[in-house]
Amino acid sequence: MSEFDKTFTSLSFFIESPDYFEGGTFHTEMNDVEFNKKTLNILQSQLKQIRPFKEYEVFEKEHTVYGSDNKTFYLVSKAQIIEGAIEIETKKSNNFCLGVWQRNEKENKGLMRDFFINYLSELYTSIVTGKIANKTGMQFWKKILDYFTTNNLKVTIFSGPNKPEQPYEPLNFEDYWTHVKQDKRTIPTFVDGSDKLFKFYFV
Numbered sequence: 001m002s003e004f005d006k007t008f009t010s011l012s013f014f015i016e017s018p019d020y021f022e023g024g025t026f027h028t029e030m031n032d033v034e035f036n037k038k039t040l041n042i043l044q045s046q047l048k049q050i051r052p053f054k055e056y057e058v059f060e061k062e063h064t065v066y067g068s069d070n071k072t073f074y075l076v077s078k079a080q081i082i083e084g085a086i087e088i089e090t091k092k093s094n095n096f097c098l099g100v101w102q103r104n105e106k107e108n109k110g111l112m113r114d115f116f117i118n119y120l121s122e123l124y125t126s127i128v129t130g131k132i133a134n135k136t137g138m139q140f141w142k143k144i145l146d147y148f149t150t151n152n153l154k155v156t157i158f159s160g161p162n163k164p165e166q167p168y169e170p171l172n173f174e175d176y177w178t179h180v181k182q183d184k185r186t187i188p189t190f191v192d193g194s195d196k197l198f199k200f201y202f203v
């Protein structure tokens with residue numbers, strides 16, 4: 001479990017794809033404006049402000065993780081509300097996306113997808129997806145994959161640093177996911193990508 005997972009999902013804070021908690025009141029705190037602002041205040045001393053993205057301030061938090069460079073990026077609105085976050089771990093010359101979170105508001109639709117495509121592309125040469133998502137997470141990556149293929153950007157199937165990458169076949173998208181598992185009502189439906197990960201090249 002990543003440093004971000006241990007620290008923040010334990011607070012039931014983030015609720016949208018790929019780690020999306022569906023239904024009821026489970027994991028609603030991010031939409032609680034008061035709780036959201038208090039959490040930002042707690043994080044503030046650990047954050048470094050970097051170049052903004054559109055109308056959002058962007059902050060970077062570095063995590064101390066043995067053998068890797070681990071960062072979480074936060075998007076903060078003018079109202080000082082965390083609207084989304086994404087965690088990237090750089091290990092063995094690859095950048096792995098460990099999680100994407102987004103506040104569940106219609107005004108934010110597509111925010112983190114836009115950030116992934118148009119902001120992280122200036123910080124990283126490529127990004128590899130994580131191993132687990134739920135059905136909402138699958139759609140998150142599917143929309144990014146569609147963007148890349150439509151714009152003739154390179155996407156491969158990554159199975160490990162010592163294995164050759166294979167070309168991504170858009171018509172076989174469903175085949176890259178090995179199984180669907182329904183857990184308890186309050187736990188997401190996970191789709192396990194096994195070792196067939198998507199690698200997006202920005203250059």
